[in-house]
Amino acid sequence: MTLTTQILLGSLSLLLLTVVLGGLLFTLISNQTLERQYQLRALGIATTTAQMPEIRSALAAEDPTHIIDGLAREITGAAQSAYVVVTDRNGIRFSHPDPALIGHKLEEPVAALDGQTHVGFNQGSLGRSANAKAPIFGADGSVIGQVSVGIEETQVFENEVQNIWLITGFSALVLALGVGVSLLLARRIKRVTFNLEPAEIASLLQEREALLHGIREAVVGLDDDGRVTVINGEARRLLQIEGVALGKPVAELIPEGRLRDLLTGKIPGTDQVALTQDALLVVNRMPVSSAGRSIGSVVTLRDRTEIESLVRDLHSVRGLMEAMRALEHEYANRMHIVDGLLEMGDVDQAKSYVSQVSAMSRSLGEGLRARIAPPELAALLLAKITVAAEQDVQIEVSPESRLEHPPMDQTELLTIVGNLLDNAVDALAYTPRPRTVTVQFDDADGVFIAVRDNGPGIPADKIDQVVVDGYSTKDPRPGMRRGIGLALVARIVHRAGGTLDVFPGPGGNFEVWLPANPAPPDKDRRGGH
Template structure:
């Protein structure tokens, strides 16, 4: 079942009224309606003001032009005896199409008017142009409200002798305003239609990106993801197709030693170059891959993730197997000791049978000589190791390894010149290094012709020098850099124990101690380790760390 179908089942109730499409459409329409209404209102105000100004200026132009006509300037002082002013006013109304042209003298007596009955009568309001200036505005007038302009008529001496009042009734203004309103309405309807179409396309795009999940479903999945991510003990790292971290929990931060912000950063910028970074970035294939850090053995799994047929990155899980691997190795060591004891048991049983046979035959002298010979052989190696190898755990390890090697028909020898009387290094690290190198050497001699010999040499003249050599095939020259990489092994895996850890573990211990590990090409295996002597401060610091 896909994430989308699984999550959708939980939000059937009320979904019709809370879908993402409905929310986007409602929000877009509300915003568009508010914007269009506000824009239409502002446009109407500006348009009305512009139209008012245009009609006032138009009226002013007609009034100014009429006031400058010579016929009017000559007829007005004489009282217009020939009644030419009204005729001129009508001609102007016919040509310029104002609603009225009224010419008065300085007393307000009309000489022209659309209503002939008002000619000769005085204005209800005073003459406004006596100051010699033009005036514009809206005038209620006798014919109704109109955009009005008044211009003075000047006589020959430059004095004001009359007034020309031109008006354009409000009905013309309203007619033009209605045309603008219809234009605004049509434009608003187009904008709303485009907004609805855009909202639907946007919602489809968002739902495609969110895999058809609704906001409540996304929030629920996010909460569950956070609870799951930070509630498990395994380390989890999510990466996108470009190798950038998209998800990481606290356990992953602890194991990878990441501090600060990691989300959105490439994994290559967060981890140093090495096997662990290659595993997380997908540079190395396979599942359950082993990687060693400075203080942990990690098992790494990287799985690609795809949804709806397209890749969205990968998920990497990391498990800390340090303690388990240590217990498994301890168990195998104990098992090796038991095999050594079993081998010694068989050997001593055979020797007892020989002694018993000699006694049965009555050959007491031969029996004494055989017992003395066996006792001397048994004491010689143990006494020599105790005399030359000071750490008791290392001497015991060497005795056990000699017995185990003998059981596998491998002769293991500690060179006569070996000395390790005062090793100023950590004894546990020393045991780990020697044990792994000897195990690898014995394993390398499997299926090789006899004699099979492994030699180990110690020297503590300057720090601690360890050399383990065998007469097997050795390490090919082109594989020297690979044998110390964690996870690399040419041998078959053993049940319950991972291969490719021994030399990598030795390399890590040596590197942390500031020493060197040299691997020489075959034929014949040759591994040399040098560890510097530690000061007391270094020893105290090392004991405080968790391996």
């Protein structure tokens, strides 16, 4: 059955049951009340008649002038009763609607001899009627007779039938209103549910739950007030939300920062990047409307931590390849020089040149290894120096630099140094010569890293923004997301309990200090450069 039919049948069944039971109960109570009212009405007539002086005096004198029957007929007409019968204590009638029965004795005993009134439905000579009997007292206070007043049952029944018709009409009106309201309700529900039947709604709900929790992407639904209406398991994992989330505003679930601004739409745009303590997220927020009215937004989040790490590792490998290509090109030029000297027969000059070149190359590598103990970091510095030289940028490791094996994750150390050097080289791309970058290391108290260049530097009003994920002043690079490097450095330093200081220009100046005993990681953290 359709939703409309179900609502209509359910409402009608309930209304019909309620109306029928209510009508029967009301009819029963109304009829009882009506019968009681007629009995009381007859009692009032009988009591009033019994207290009339004319009736009392005439009955005491045995009605020699026959006035009792006349008075009884007047009372019967005025009160619209069926009869008013006056009898003495022996049951002899002094009035009756049938004159032939006057002077005859009652068939039943005189009930009012006990001095009390009596009411009920009796079967008399005129048929069944609502009857009341009242005693007539003499001058000495004794009972000298009774007045019996009756109202025909047909009159009572007519009023009961009239009440039944009123109840029936009212019940029909209630049923009609119930049908109308049920139809309106069904129509409204159908409009709200886009004319879908209950089975279709249940199927859509099952499909939504399966889709929502089956996809790998994180999905968060928000209403216009920024409260969470939908959230799947992947979103809870990436956003580190535990407990009840539905119905709560984003401000209570996500700490203040770029990620919250992206979720609430304060920062617009597609494929926006946000860094958490454990992941790099790509956030998209799309508004949702229905019938031209905004009903909220849907936010999707993708975990790009591993992919971004691989991209940055690939970029590092590409940098090493560029360094090798530069070295190959340089050595090819040197071999041409040696070959030329040998062709000209200047063997001594060739030997001197080879010795000089060999000493320079060995001096650079040995100098780095002598001051920088971690081989990975020394190799990274050598590669960065070679690649930067291709861009006419000179990277120098300060002579006083010293770094033994630091008690920290080498990957994180490489991420810090690599990102700071890349930013410095990029900052010098369009500056006049000479272009120099100086790197300084010190392990006297923890690990101190300083990277300085002679470029334009960071404006004083942008210092707080350069370490925010997604902020960058450089042009996009194919395959790489801008605004991640310094943010990654800031996250690593913060997790290790260190400090990152950015000084305003002119000249770039970044200083990192990491404690000798960094805080142990509380979660599986991943990073790249």
